[in-house]
Every structure is written in C-alpha cells, then in structure tokens.
Amino acid sequence: MTAEPARGRPASAPASQTLSRGIRVLELLADAGEPLTIDELAERLGVHRSIAYRLVRTLEDHGLVTRDPTGGVALGARMASLAAGVAPDLQAEALPELTTVANELGMTCFLAVLDHDECVILASVEPRHAVASVAQRPGTRHPVSVGAPGKALLTALPESEWPSGASAQLTAEVAAVGARGYAQSHDEVIPSVKSVAVPLRLRGRSPAAIAVVYVASGTEPATIGARLAASATSIREALGD
Amino acid sequence: MTAEPARGRPASAPASQTLSRGIRVLELLADAGEPLTIDELAERLGVHRSIAYRLVRTLEDHGLVTRDPTGGVALGARMASLAAGVAPDLQAEALPELTTVANELGMTCFLAVLDHDECVILASVEPRHAVASVAQRPGTRHPVSVGAPGKALLTALPESEWPSGASAQLTAEVAAVGARGYAQSHDEVIPSVKSVAVPLRLRGRSPAAIAVVYVASGTEPATIGARLAASATSIREALGD
Numbered sequence: 001m002t003a004e005p006a007r008g009r010p011a012s013a014p015a016s017q018t019l020s021r022g023i024r025v026l027e028l029l030a031d032a033g034e035p036l037t038i039d040e041l042a043e044r045l046g047v048h049r050s051i052a053y054r055l056v057r058t059l060e061d062h063g064l065v066t067r068d069p070t071g072g073v074a075l076g077a078r079m080a081s082l083a084a085g086v087a088p089d090l091q092a093e094a095l096p097e098l099t100t101v102a103n104e105l106g107m108t109c110f111l112a113v114l115d116h117d118e119c120v121i122l123a124s125v126e127p128r129h130a131v132a133s134v135a136q137r138p139g140t141r142h143p144v145s146v147g148a149p150g151k152a153l154l155t156a157l158p159e160s161e162w163p164s165g166a167s168a169q170l171t172a173e174v175a176a177v178g179a180r181g182y183a184q185s186h187d188e189v190i191p192s193v194k195s196v197a198v199p200l201r202l203r204g205r206s207p208a209a210i211a212v213v214y215v216a217s218g219t220e221p222a223t224i225g226a227r228l229a230a231s232a233t234s235i236r237e238a239l240g241d
Numbered sequence: 242m243t244a245e246p247a248r249g250r251p252a253s254a255p256a257s258q259t260l261s262r263g264i265r266v267l268e269l270l271a272d273a274g275e276p277l278t279i280d281e282l283a284e285r286l287g288v289h290r291s292i293a294y295r296l297v298r299t300l301e302d303h304g305l306v307t308r309d310p311t312g313g314v315a316l317g318a319r320m321a322s323l324a325a326g327v328a329p330d331l332q333a334e335a336l337p338e339l340t341t342v343a344n345e346l347g348m349t350c351f352l353a354v355l356d357h358d359e360c361v362i363l364a365s366v367e368p369r370h371a372v373a374s375v376a377q378r379p380g381t382r383h384p385v386s387v388g389a390p391g392k393a394l395l396t397a398l399p400e401s402e403w404p405s406g407a408s409a410q411l412t413a414e415v416a417a418v419g420a421r422g423y424a425q426s427h428d429e430v431i432p433s434v435k436s437v438a439v440p441l442r443l444r445g446r447s448p449a450a451i452a453v454v455y456v457a458s459g460t461e462p463a464t465i466g467a468r469l470a471a472s473a474t475s476i477r478e479a480l481g482d
Contacts, residue, residue: 015295015298015299015302016259016263016295016296016298016299018257018259018260019259019260019262019263019296019299019300020299020302020303021260022257022260022263022264023263023299023300023303023305026323027303027323029326030322030323030325030326031326032326033326033329033330054256054257055257055260057256058256058257058260058261058264059260059264061256061261062261062264062268063356063357064264066447068445068446069445070445074327074328075323075324075326075327075328076327076356077327077328077354077355077356077361077363078356078361078382079320079323079324079326079327080324080327080361080362080363080379080380081271081356081361081380081381081382082267082268082271082316082320082323082324082380083316083320083321083323083324083379083380084271084378084379084380084381085270085271085272085273085274085316085320085380086315086316086317086318086320086321087315087316087318088274089274091378092378095376095378099367113318114318115304115317115318115319115322116304120318120319120321120322121321122318122321125367126340126366135336137325137332137333137336138321138324138325138379139321139322139323139324139325139326140322140325141319141322204309204310204311205309206307
C-alpha cells in the first residue's frame with residue numbers, strides 16, 4: 001500500500017508513507033466516530049499489527065490519540081488545540097459577527113471555507129432560541145457543489161478550479177449568485193433546511209463564506225443576504241483586507 | 242534528532258521518527274498562529290530543508306496543511322474535521338446543555354477535558370448578550386492545576402496521576418471541591434475573570450468538566466454550581482452512563 005500521489009505534482013517528490021499512514025489512522029478514527037482496536041486499524045490500513053501499533057504509539061506520545069483500558073483507540077483532545085490553529089485570526093474576527101447575526105436573525109450562523117472539493121465549517125454559532133435552530137457543528141463537511149455556502153465559495157474560484165463534472169445548471173446558478181451577491185438553497189445538504197450564504201473574499205487566502213441555516217423564517221432571503229454581506233464587510237475590515 | 246521517548250513506556254517500542262516530525266510540523270504551525278516557510282519549519286525541526294519539504298508535501302496531500310502562493314505553510318481546514326471526531330457523542334450531548342446554561346446564566350459555558358497535564362476546551366457557547374461575555378475558544382488549553390475547570394477535572398483523578406509538583410494548597414483545594422461539588426476560581430487563568438466548574442464523570446472516559454466564565458454576576462457561585470451539576474447529570478443520562 002503506497003501513499004496516494006498528490007494531484008498535479010511531480011512524481012519525483014514522493015510522499016512519506018509512514019507519515020501518510022499515521023494521518024490515515026486519525027482519519028479512520030474521525031470517520032468511525034467510536035474507538036477502534038489496533039487490529040481494526042491494522043486491517044483498515046492494510047498493514048501488519050506491529051506497524052499499526054507503532055503508529056498509534058507515536059500519535060499517543062503527541063496526545064493526538066488516547067487508548068482506553070480495553071484497548072480502544074480514540075482521537076485525543078489535543079486535536080482540538082491543533083484545529084484552533086486553522087486561520088486563527090479569521091476565526092477570531094468572524095466569531096463576534098456570527099454571534100450577532102445568529103441572534104439578530106434567530107438562525108444558526110457559520111463560517112465555511114473551501115478545502116479541496118469540499119465545504120468545511122470552521123466555526124458556528126446557534127441563536128438564543130435553541131428550540132428551533134439547526135445544528136451545524138464545526139468540522140462538518142460536504143461537497144462544495146451543493147448548498148448555498150458551497151455556491152458562495154465557488155463564486156470566488158475560476159471555473160477551471162471547480163470540482164470536475166460540474167453541471168451546466170451549477171455553472172448558471174453560481175453565475176446568478178455572483179450577480180445577486182448571495183446564494184440560497186433548500187433541501188440540498190440537510191433535508192427541508194434552507195440556507196443563505198455570501199462569499200467572504202480575503203486577499204491571499206482560500207475562499208470563505210458566511211451562511212445561515214434555518215427551517216422557516218419570515219425574513220426574505222434577499223434581506224438575509226444583505227445582512228450577511230454587511231458582516232462579511234466588517235470581517236474584511238477587521239482583518240485589514 | 243530523535244523522537245522523544247514516551248513517558249513510562251518500554252524503550253523496545255520506539256516511536257516513528259517520521260510520523261513524529263510530521264506531527265511536530267502541525268504543532269509548530271498551530272503555535273505560530275501564522276504561516277511559516279519550509280525553511281522556517283526545517284530550522285525549527287532541526288532537519289534538512291528536503292526533509293521538511295517532504296513532510297509538508299505529505300501533510301498537504303491529506304489536506305492538513307495548505308501552501309499559499311508566496312510559499313507560506315498554514316494549517317488546513319481538514320484539521321477542523323478531524324477535531325470534530327474527538328468524543329463526538331460527548332460533544333453532541335453537551336452542546337444543547339451548554340447553550341441552555343449560557344443563556345440562562347448569561348455567561349460563556351464550556352466543556353473541558355483532561356489531556357495529560359492540561360485542561361483543553363472541547364466546545365464552548367457564548368450567551369445571547371455577547372457584550373459582556375468572556376470568549377473561551379475551543380482548543381484553548383492551560384495547566385490543569387489552575388482555574389476552576391482544572392480543579393474539577395482533578396477531583397476525578399487519583400492524586401498519583403496529578404501533574405508532579407502539586408502543592409499542599411492545591412491538594413486541599415481539590416479536596417474541598419470534591420466535598421462541595423463545584424470548583425471556583427478568580428484571576429487564575431484569565432486576569433479578573435471568575436469561573437465555576439463541576440466534574441463530569443463518565444464511565445470508561447478520561448475526566449471532563451462543565452464550566453462557566455464571567456466577570457461579574459448577581460448569581461452566587463453555589464447556585465451556579467448546582468445549575469452546572471444538573472447539566473452534568475443530564476449529559477450523563479443522555480450518554481446512558
């Protein structure tokens with residue numbers, strides 16, 4: 001089993017197989033959502049038990065995984081500290097805006113960023129009236145070609161960098177989003193949930209978006225879009241962009 | 242440069258140097274809080290540029306780091322997805338309770354867990370009136386021996402597993418917390434900020450705590466502690482513990 005070659009990079013600089021396998025352990029644990037044994041990890045990695053054991057030991061030394069008394073391996077709390085280092089200034093400036101918008105509109109408001117072909121939620125704030133709000137936990141990801149936040153992200157990318165296989169409908173939708181300034185979706189990522197999103201373009205960074213999700217609202221999508229656009233401007237100014 | 246030996250483990254199972262160095266890259270980027278060049282990473286790792294480059298390439302293949310056009314290496318959004326896999330059921334059950342408590346008390350409410358000798362914040366919710374709330378971002382960590390959440394965590398650990406060098410005062414304080422059911426602190430982790438915390442003991446898991454931070458409040462610490470204890474019970478029941 002070899003590490004996957006990187007897209008569009010010369011074969012002369014191969015990836016490190018050991019490091020790649022160690023990261024695969026973290027990915028497998030995140031996907032499983034429950035502790036896995038060394039044997040289960042070895043099987044899923046396609047390696048001998050002794051290799052899996054050594055990887056787990058190393059990850060454990062760094063606090064990235066923990067082992068419970070029954071031998072179950074799970075992600076460790078230190079992963080959360082590393083994640084706090086993703087775009088820390090952007091997260092810090094966005095959080096007060098997300099909080100204000102969430103409470104003003106009574107909707108869950110979040111910051112999404114582009115990660116390869118996926119839309120990843122970096123930070124999320126639920127409104128005060130939790131009874132009707134939709135949860136959108138940080139770390140959630142889905143293909144960038146669906147949902148309002150994804151389309152808002154795509155407006156900031158040349159079509160040549162879009163995921164392969166984009167439909168003519170998607171191209172038309174993203175063009176409309178660019179012209180209108182906000183994206184909207186219904187029933188795309190989460191059944192019966194609506195979303196409105198605006199792009200957040202920042203110099204020298206990959207595209208970001210601010211979005212809300214809700215089931216029903218008396219506020220028009222255009223009004224929501226204008227409110228989100230004002231927040232995007234505030235965040236850009238706070239970052240000196 | 243060799244990987245640090247694990248505490249209290251046999252030298253016969255050495256850690257993987259390559260994996261360890263790859264994780265050091267992530268740690269350096271999280272600590273730096275800004276992009277670093279390959280040369281800066283190589284210097285801080287104490288390795289040749291070509292080794293640092295290969296590590297970065299591999300991390301990039303997995304989406305854990307990104308490189309900007311000027312060559313700066315930064316943590317990638319996929320780190321956030323991995324962090325969402327830390328105790329996912331605990332995070333999911335705690336979030337509604339944290340939200341309710343934050344809004345009832347008008348204070349930032351968070352979930353902390355023990356990570357070796359540190360208290361790490363896994364999830365945090367700010368109250369509706371953001372003007373007076375104290376930010377406690379997920380991923381924040383500090384020594385477990387200071388602050389109310391740390392002391393609440395220590396009540397769940399035998400003293401033999403405490404960080405070395407615990408003072409007699411700390412021992413007495415933690416004993417008092419155990420007897421009273423909640424911990425309180427003032428001016429310990431963040432200047433002029435107060436905190437109240439209760440332990441959240443879950444079978445087969447490392448210790449957790451629920452806590453609030455605030456600058457001033459008309460509510461007595463004992464009342465806050467009782468409210469947090471009720472939430473801890475709800476979370477335990479939701480997890481079938």
